[in-house]
Amino acid sequence: MALADPSERQKSERRRQIIESAKAVFAEAGYHGASIHAIIERAQIARGTFYLYFESKAAVFDSILDEAMRELRGRIKRIDVETPNAVPPQQQLREQVIATLDYIVRDRALATLLLSAGHTPDAEAAERLDQFFGEVRALLERAMESGMEIGLLRKVDPQLAAAAMLGMFRGVVEQLTSQTHLPPIENVVAEVLMIALRGVLK
Amino acid sequence: MALADPSERQKSERRRQIIESAKAVFAEAGYHGASIHAIIERAQIARGTFYLYFESKAAVFDSILDEAMRELRGRIKRIDVETPNAVPPQQQLREQVIATLDYIVRDRALATLLLSAGHTPDAEAAERLDQFFGEVRALLERAMESGMEIGLLRKVDPQLAAAAMLGMFRGVVEQLTSQTHLPPIENVVAEVLMIALRGVLK
Amino acid sequence: MALADPSERQKSERRRQIIESAKAVFAEAGYHGASIHAIIERAQIARGTFYLYFESKAAVFDSILDEAMRELRGRIKRIDVETPNAVPPQQQLREQVIATLDYIVRDRALATLLLSAGHTPDAEAAERLDQFFGEVRALLERAMESGMEIGLLRKVDPQLAAAAMLGMFRGVVEQLTSQTHLPPIENVVAEVLMIALRGVLK
Amino acid sequence: MALADPSERQKSERRRQIIESAKAVFAEAGYHGASIHAIIERAQIARGTFYLYFESKAAVFDSILDEAMRELRGRIKRIDVETPNAVPPQQQLREQVIATLDYIVRDRALATLLLSAGHTPDAEAAERLDQFFGEVRALLERAMESGMEIGLLRKVDPQLAAAAMLGMFRGVVEQLTSQTHLPPIENVVAEVLMIALRGVLK
DNA sequence: CATGAATGAGTCTTCATTCAT
DNA sequence: CATGAATGAAGACTCATTCAT
Numbered sequence: 001m002a003l004a005d006p007s008e009r010q011k012s013e014r015r016r017q018i019i020e021s022a023k024a025v026f027a028e029a030g031y032h033g034a035s036i037h038a039i040i041e042r043a044q045i046a047r048g049t050f051y052l053y054f055e056s057k058a059a060v061f062d063s064i065l066d067e068a069m070r071e072l073r074g075r076i077k078r079i080d081v082e083t084p085n086a087v088p089p090q091q092q093l094r095e096q097v098i099a100t101l102d103y104i105v106r107d108r109a110l111a112t113l114l115l116s117a118g119h120t121p122d123a124e125a126a127e128r129l130d131q132f133f134g135e136v137r138a139l140l141e142r143a144m145e146s147g148m149e150i151g152l153l154r155k156v157d158p159q160l161a162a163a164a165m166l167g168m169f170r171g172v173v174e175q176l177t178s179q180t181h182l183p184p185i186e187n188v189v190a191e192v193l194m195i196a197l198r199g200v201l202k
Numbered sequence: 203m204a205l206a207d208p209s210e211r212q213k214s215e216r217r218r219q220i221i222e223s224a225k226a227v228f229a230e231a232g233y234h235g236a237s238i239h240a241i242i243e244r245a246q247i248a249r250g251t252f253y254l255y256f257e258s259k260a261a262v263f264d265s266i267l268d269e270a271m272r273e274l275r276g277r278i279k280r281i282d283v284e285t286p287n288a289v290p291p292q293q294q295l296r297e298q299v300i301a302t303l304d305y306i307v308r309d310r311a312l313a314t315l316l317l318s319a320g321h322t323p324d325a326e327a328a329e330r331l332d333q334f335f336g337e338v339r340a341l342l343e344r345a346m347e348s349g350m351e352i353g354l355l356r357k358v359d360p361q362l363a364a365a366a367m368l369g370m371f372r373g374v375v376e377q378l379t380s381q382t383h384l385p386p387i388e389n390v391v392a393e394v395l396m397i398a399l400r401g402v403l404k
Numbered sequence: 405m406a407l408a409d410p411s412e413r414q415k416s417e418r419r420r421q422i423i424e425s426a427k428a429v430f431a432e433a434g435y436h437g438a439s440i441h442a443i444i445e446r447a448q449i450a451r452g453t454f455y456l457y458f459e460s461k462a463a464v465f466d467s468i469l470d471e472a473m474r475e476l477r478g479r480i481k482r483i484d485v486e487t488p489n490a491v492p493p494q495q496q497l498r499e500q501v502i503a504t505l506d507y508i509v510r511d512r513a514l515a516t517l518l519l520s521a522g523h524t525p526d527a528e529a530a531e532r533l534d535q536f537f538g539e540v541r542a543l544l545e546r547a548m549e550s551g552m553e554i555g556l557l558r559k560v561d562p563q564l565a566a567a568a569m570l571g572m573f574r575g576v577v578e579q580l581t582s583q584t585h586l587p588p589i590e591n592v593v594a595e596v597l598m599i600a601l602r603g604v605l606k
Numbered sequence: 607m608a609l610a611d612p613s614e615r616q617k618s619e620r621r622r623q624i625i626e627s628a629k630a631v632f633a634e635a636g637y638h639g640a641s642i643h644a645i646i647e648r649a650q651i652a653r654g655t656f657y658l659y660f661e662s663k664a665a666v667f668d669s670i671l672d673e674a675m676r677e678l679r680g681r682i683k684r685i686d687v688e689t690p691n692a693v694p695p696q697q698q699l700r701e702q703v704i705a706t707l708d709y710i711v712r713d714r715a716l717a718t719l720l721l722s723a724g725h726t727p728d729a730e731a732a733e734r735l736d737q738f739f740g741e742v743r744a745l746l747e748r749a750m751e752s753g754m755e756i757g758l759l760r761k762v763d764p765q766l767a768a769a770a771m772l773g774m775f776r777g778v779v780e781q782l783t784s785q786t787h788l789p790p791i792e793n794v795v796a797e798v799l800m801i802a803l804r805g806v807l808k
Numbered sequence: 809c810a811t812g813a814a815t816g817a818g819t820c821t822t823c824a825t826t827c828a829t
Numbered sequence: 830c831a832t833g834a835a836t837g838a839a840g841a842c843t844c845a846t847t848c849a850t
Contacts, residue, residue: 167373
């Protein structure tokens with residue numbers, strides 16, 4: 001395996017080191033405000049070295065987003081409502097939401113990045129992020145539709161509902177990110193799902 | 203009256219013209235991506251003219267935000283649940299939400315701006331916007347609390363619920379903004395309020 | 405006479421008013437630092453009006469210098485050492501120096517201007533000023549030469565001595581300009597001439 | 607030693623190269639008239655390179671002045687009139703003046719700069735230069751006073767005399783700077799000191 | 809004559825990227 | 830592989846000057 005080769009491992013470590021520094025700087029200062037200077041200073045490397053590992057500033061940014069999206073995709077799946085004897089849909093949902101939020105909220109810099117990345121002048125990155133959120137929304141939409149089909153959900157405009165759900169979670173992540181002390185994710189998720197599923201009315 | 207004076211009216215029109223161009227450019231490219239060049243090109247004016255009406259790039263941005271916030275503040279109020287014979291709370295809520303969303307969604311550029319502006323490195327502007335959204339969130343929070351007190355709402359974490367509600371509306375606005383053809387706002391609001399109040403579960 | 409015509413007189417008064425404002429602004433801020441804005445604000449006129457009376461910023465500056473140079477030229481003459489029974493040379497010299505310094509020092513703004521004008525990016529003005537000081541130096545030089553011829557002065561390099569004398573007076577003007585309270589010019593001149601003629605040694 | 611390191615030496619050379627170019631441009635055009643463009647063009651470097659060595663236009667200007675003032679301060683000292691068997695005061699004076707004028711006149715650009723710099727609107731620089739000339743004037747003043755005390759000089763207003771002396775030297779430097787062919791400094795100094803000490807009268 | 813809105817050339821400065829060592 | 834000096838395109842802002850009213 002490539003990574004067994006020590007030089008390869010080193011190379012990979014340098015990359016990580018740069019990515020982590022960049023993530024922190026992007027989170028602190030935003031895409032534009034983040035200067036290569038700040039990133040290499042934090043990573044303790046020379047200017048040229050940075051360009052040895054990444055083509056450009058946009059490229060690191062992309063790498064960060066791509067990695068996050070890869071991780072998130074792995075945590076979000078279609079909910080199986082057909083297989084009998086499967087885990088009940090609500091629990092599947094709960095587990096997925098917990099896993100997802102946990103990943104995001106654990107890495108505050110990443111959370112900040114994801115929330116702000118849509119508004120970068122790095123057109124490509126913005127587009128890929130849009131695409132990602134589009135995917136999630138589509139997934140939610142299909143979930144709504146099948147939920148309605150099997151009579152679990154009431155009749156709603158699936159597109160609108162999906163957008164509302166996604167927005168809700170983003171709002172919650174934003175709220176959590178701004179807090180110094182995080183409550184247990186499980187509780188948060190329970191509460192949010194309750195609101196999503198049953199609303200706030202008594 | 204000042205605006206009756208033709209030169210005053212003209213001056214005011216120029217200002218509008220610049221604001222509209224700037225709004226569009228900011229929406230397209232974000233605060234940093236927006237260049238004075240792009241703004242004046244769109245407004246069909248000379249570089250110097252821009253600075254005749256606004257002190258700086260930040261100043262136009264501020265003007266746009268301030269105007270929007272002024273308009274929105276005028277549409278969002280505490281919901282009166284005490285005065286007997288008053289408009290029923292749910293209708294008050296519905297009317298406010300319609301007025302608010304209508305204002306935002308009608309001006310696509312403004313919507314984009316409001317959705318993204320939280321992440322500008324123009325510290326002052328970001329702060330003012332944060333403050334605005336903070337106000338809205340606080341209003342929602344107090345609405346939750348009084349709703350719980352009078353037994354209208356079930357027991358929720360008001361902070362979290364307020365964040366979720368705000369996020370929901372932002373998500374919906376984003377969704378609406380991305381569509382070419384807008385459905386009637388009344389219908390959208392009815393649906394979204396239904397989801398917020400009763401959830402998606404049957 | 406032209407100036408008897410009332411409109412001509414008015415025109416001339418406006419010109420004066422602008423010149424005086426400009427003089428003050430130039431003295432305060434230097435040629436570059438002086439903005440048309442500052443000048444017209446002080447003169448209480450509109451932007452366009454300024455250009456009705458002067459072609460450009462450089463033009464007012466030139467006018468100010470030219471006027472000063474005209475005045476100064478009228479006060480500086482060759483010293484007559486030939487006509488018998490004339491006013492003794494030393495007294496002629498003393499009277500001229502008093503008249504000259506008096507004119508300069510009385511108008512502090514003008515003094516500041518004259519001292520700094522050599523270093524303006526207004527090439528023409530700088531050149532004319534150079535020319536003026538050149539004239540004065542030449543006059544002093546010839547005075548030295550004839551003084552040496554008639555055995556009044558000891559043998560010196562006339563060019564160098566003229567430069568030294570001129571510098572001395574500039575230094576003195578600078579010193580006087582920086583003081584809040586001016587001593588009587590007559591005393592200053594007596595002292596300076598003493599130094600110039602007899603040196604500082606006992 | 608740091609400068610033994612080749613890259614350090616190169617860096618230092620670049621700095622010199624920029625300083626020299628800047629000095630020439632400042633001398634030609636004055637502080638304001640000097641554009642970064644002109645400086646880098648003369649130094650044959652790119653825009654960014656300039657800012658690699660100096661923070662700003664003001665910073666180069668300061669560096670030039672500071673260096674000159676450091677050099678000049680090293681050449682100007684109090685004249686010792688007390689120690690018996692010391693170098694006679696007049697010779698001390700002569701040596702200092704020679705060293706000083708020699709340094710200034712040798713570098714025509716610097717001379718122009720020093721003569722004009724008092725009138726820059728770069729407030730800080732102007733102030734520092736004023737301070738420097740103030741120091742020199744104060745030194746001359748004290749020299750006058752002690753000269754009077756020990757009965758070497760006749761009674762003069764020390765402030766005025768110091769201003770006159772300083773002006774004289776400035777005038778002489780100006781004169782020398784404008785000449786294509788410089789006479790030996792020693793002769794010039796002998797002549798000027800003669801004028802300063804004994805005046806021009808026979 | 810007077811006005812002041814409009815102009816646009818020109819300034820300083822920043823910063824992502826390259827490349828010789 | 831690593832370095833950091835050098836690059837220059839691009840950006841925000843100023844201000845003398847013009848010209849239609």
